[in-house]
Amino acid sequence: MEVDAINNDYFKSYEDLETHKLMLKDNTRNAAYREAIFNSKRDIEGKVVLDVGAGSGILSVLCAQAGAKKVYAVEASGMFKLALDIVRENNVEDIVQVIHSPIEKVTTAQIPEKVDVIVSEWMGFYLLHEGMLDYVILARDRFLKPNGLIFPESATIYAAPCSVPSIYKNWENVSGVRMESFSRLLREQSFKKPLTEAICPDSLLSEPEVVSWIDLREVTTEDLNEINLRHVAVSKKIDTYEGVCLWFSCCFPIPTKPSNLEPVTLSTAPDEPETHWKQTLIVLPNSMKVEVGSPICYDLSMTRSSESFRRYVLELTMLDPEEIEHPEFCSCFMTKCILVNAMLEKYERGEGDGAE
Amino acid sequence: MEVDAINNDYFKSYEDLETHKLMLKDNTRNAAYREAIFNSKRDIEGKVVLDVGAGSGILSVLCAQAGAKKVYAVEASGMFKLALDIVRENNVEDIVQVIHSPIEKVTTAQIPEKVDVIVSEWMGFYLLHEGMLDYVILARDRFLKPNGLIFPESATIYAAPCSVPSIYKNWENVSGVRMESFSRLLREQSFKKPLTEAICPDSLLSEPEVVSWIDLREVTTEDLNEINLRHVAVSKKIDTYEGVCLWFSCCFPIPTKPSNLEPVTLSTAPDEPETHWKQTLIVLPNSMKVEVGSPICYDLSMTRSSESFRRYVLELTMLDPEEIEHPEFCSCFMTKCILVNAMLEKYERGEGDGAE
Numbered sequence: 001m002e003v004d005a006i007n008n009d010y011f012k013s014y015e016d017l018e019t020h021k022l023m024l025k026d027n028t029r030n031a032a033y034r035e036a037i038f039n040s041k042r043d044i045e046g047k048v049v050l051d052v053g054a055g056s057g058i059l060s061v062l063c064a065q066a067g068a069k070k071v072y073a074v075e076a077s078g079m080f081k082l083a084l085d086i087v088r089e090n091n092v093e094d095i096v097q098v099i100h101s102p103i104e105k106v107t108t109a110q111i112p113e114k115v116d117v118i119v120s121e122w123m124g125f126y127l128l129h130e131g132m133l134d135y136v137i138l139a140r141d142r143f144l145k146p147n148g149l150i151f152p153e154s155a156t157i158y159a160a161p162c163s164v165p166s167i168y169k170n171w172e173n174v175s176g177v178r179m180e181s182f183s184r185l186l187r188e189q190s191f192k193k194p195l196t197e198a199i200c201p202d203s204l205l206s207e208p209e210v211v212s213w214i215d216l217r218e219v220t221t222e223d224l225n226e227i228n229l230r231h232v233a234v235s236k237k238i239d240t241y242e243g244v245c246l247w248f249s250c251c252f253p254i255p256t257k258p259s260n261l262e263p264v265t266l267s268t269a270p271d272e273p274e275t276h277w278k279q280t281l282i283v284l285p286n287s288m289k290v291e292v293g294s295p296i297c298y299d300l301s302m303t304r305s306s307e308s309f310r311r312y313v314l315e316l317t318m319l320d321p322e323e324i325e326h327p328e329f330c331s332c333f334m335t336k337c338i339l340v341n342a343m344l345e346k347y348e349r350g351e352g353d354g355a356e
Numbered sequence: 357m358e359v360d361a362i363n364n365d366y367f368k369s370y371e372d373l374e375t376h377k378l379m380l381k382d383n384t385r386n387a388a389y390r391e392a393i394f395n396s397k398r399d400i401e402g403k404v405v406l407d408v409g410a411g412s413g414i415l416s417v418l419c420a421q422a423g424a425k426k427v428y429a430v431e432a433s434g435m436f437k438l439a440l441d442i443v444r445e446n447n448v449e450d451i452v453q454v455i456h457s458p459i460e461k462v463t464t465a466q467i468p469e470k471v472d473v474i475v476s477e478w479m480g481f482y483l484l485h486e487g488m489l490d491y492v493i494l495a496r497d498r499f500l501k502p503n504g505l506i507f508p509e510s511a512t513i514y515a516a517p518c519s520v521p522s523i524y525k526n527w528e529n530v531s532g533v534r535m536e537s538f539s540r541l542l543r544e545q546s547f548k549k550p551l552t553e554a555i556c557p558d559s560l561l562s563e564p565e566v567v568s569w570i571d572l573r574e575v576t577t578e579d580l581n582e583i584n585l586r587h588v589a590v591s592k593k594i595d596t597y598e599g600v601c602l603w604f605s606c607c608f609p610i611p612t613k614p615s616n617l618e619p620v621t622l623s624t625a626p627d628e629p630e631t632h633w634k635q636t637l638i639v640l641p642n643s644m645k646v647e648v649g650s651p652i653c654y655d656l657s658m659t660r661s662s663e664s665f666r667r668y669v670l671e672l673t674m675l676d677p678e679e680i681e682h683p684e685f686c687s688c689f690m691t692k693c694i695l696v697n698a699m700l701e702k703y704e705r706g707e708g709d710g711a712e
Contacts, residue, residue, distance in 0.1 A: 085537035175386035181441035
């Protein structure tokens with residue numbers, strides 16, 4: 001009954017098996033890749049594809065189904081055996097070649113050519129957590145032909161201040177019992193370790209801001225060492241500011257003309273169907289009341305951990321709205337922004353230069 | 357970011373905190389206890405209550421709110437500190453006395469009297485897993501007055517054969533890719549370790565059978581050492597038999613007259629609102645087609661583990677319908693049952709004794 005070891009060597013642990021189950025059950029994820037690959041059939045047919053971190057081999061099979069001439073499915077873990085089975089099960093063993101190797105150690109004997117297309121599902125929580133983007137960059141630089149395609153081609157990280165009912169409000173009354181003391185423990189914990197949680201779109205206090213837009217055709221490993229955002233969000237409602245919500249979306253390449261098909265986007269936003277990535281919440285140690293127009297100012301940084309380049313340290317710093325510069329056309333209710341906006345409007349109407 | 361230790365001593369680990377969060381978020385659970393306690397206000401008002409394994413203290417606070425004169429909240433873990441905070445937060449510190457001790461080591465100095473009521477939330481997955489029922493029995497025998505009340509008063513374990521789409525059918529086509537190889541890995545794993553999963557009521561193949569009915573007023577620790585069921589279920593649909601689904605319900609005491617209030621039941625059945633217990637699934641290594649009337653015969657045993665008395669080993673043995681005796685009035689489609697039923701009906705009509 002209490003078996004933690006698993007008697008196959010596909011997975012290192014029971015948790016590992018569960019993680020893959022969770023990912024493969026994520027139909028939003030699977031369907032986005034399938035649609036993107038099939039919408040780009042013209043760009044894949046007869047071409048050579050490299051699947052970076054192939055896992056179960058699902059993306060390699062999809063590319064073979066879409067007409068690829070050859071797919072190199074590179075997988076470093078014991079999962080490569082599962083990929084072998086799944087490739088055979090789908091009768092694409094003549095097209096898909098599973099390579100059991102870390103991508104950085106693949107030899108030219110194993111992949112003796114440049115590839116037309118790279119596919120990879122490398123995204124982690126808030127995009128970068130435990131992400132494999134560095135490996136995709138490495139594979140791109142080494143194996144991708146000039147103007148080759150990358151699935152997905154770009155990724156965007158978003159942030160928005162939010163309320164976090166699961167940490168705050170829900171504990172004010174638990175079947176008639178006040179549990180503020182438990183809420184406090186959860187806050188202490190989640191300030192140290194961001195939450196992975198599906199949040200209701202109503203919990204967002206403002207429009208989202210882009211933290212980073214990453215073009216996979218050009219991004220370098222160094223670009224990913226540190227990502228910073230300073231933002232003045234403006235609350236659109238009366239609520240409590242309790243944290244910052246992070247999510248991401250990925251864009252797949254625009255299918256070659258004459259196809260009329262749209263490029264596919266895989267979004268993990270709160271108002272999109274839930275994925276296994278859910279959203280990431282950085283929770284504040286104390287809540288703060290906001291009104292319509294309240295400025296919510298913060299610095300957000302994502303810095304590669306010095307201990308492991310695959311991990312990131314997220315830091316959220318609350319800023320005093322009085323002390324930092326607000327952007328032009330800031331719609332917050334502070335006198336300085338109302339005055340500046342009035343001035344700017346006046347200039348726009350041509351009244352500012354004393355022309356009257 | 358990657359903090360596993362938590363810098364308070366309420367919980368042993370981050371997982372421990374998450375487990376309590378999950379339980380306290382289970383509103384079906386909380387609401388059932390609240391309703392049962394408040395429906396029995398007449399039986400609690402002015403009385404002495406013992407809360408076995410008080411955890412956060414939520415049940416103790418509810419009993420105090422319902423008018424208990426005194427509540428002993430016994431908690432062995434570091435959680436007792438949270439219980440102290442929550443008791444204070446709800447202004448019932450004059451009524452609830454938190455005792456930091458395993459129940460079996462509580463001294464007569466700590467609880468110098470017999471109690472009128474025991475409350476406890478001791479139920480684990482499939483009722484008995486990691487359960488604390490033995491501790492409730494111990495507390496009952498030592499502290500409960502004759503005819504004292506126990507919340508809940510009884511518990512029933514149910515079983516029904518079922519299909520398990522999450523292990524079988526869902527892997528036949530994952531966005532156009534066959535993943536039978538992954539399904540096989542999941543089956544290997546789940547045959548060793550039962551799944552905790554919310555199953556759709558449609559997945560049940562037959563009516564449920566009672567595995568065990570446990571009367572908390574009388575049950576002994578020995579009664580819980582081994583629980584066995586031999587059952588001939590009859591499929592009510594065309595489907596695949598892929599496992600056995602287990603769940604439980606708990607009944608709270610009947611409120612004292614003249615109250616017209618019904619006793620409360622907390623059910624974790626597939627057709628009831630989901631709880632954190634979900635259902636427990638024992639998965640077969642291979643699926644088996646069934647039709648309307650197919651007999652599904654199995655032995656199910658729950659045996660206390662020799663390594664730890666708080667753990668159980670679940671065993672499911674499939675039996676050959678040809679070889680075992682079916683119950684009277686078995687509605688399966690086998691010739692022997694059809695013949696026996698015809699005979700029994702004939703006797704019932706008074707035709708069997710040749711009276712005509």
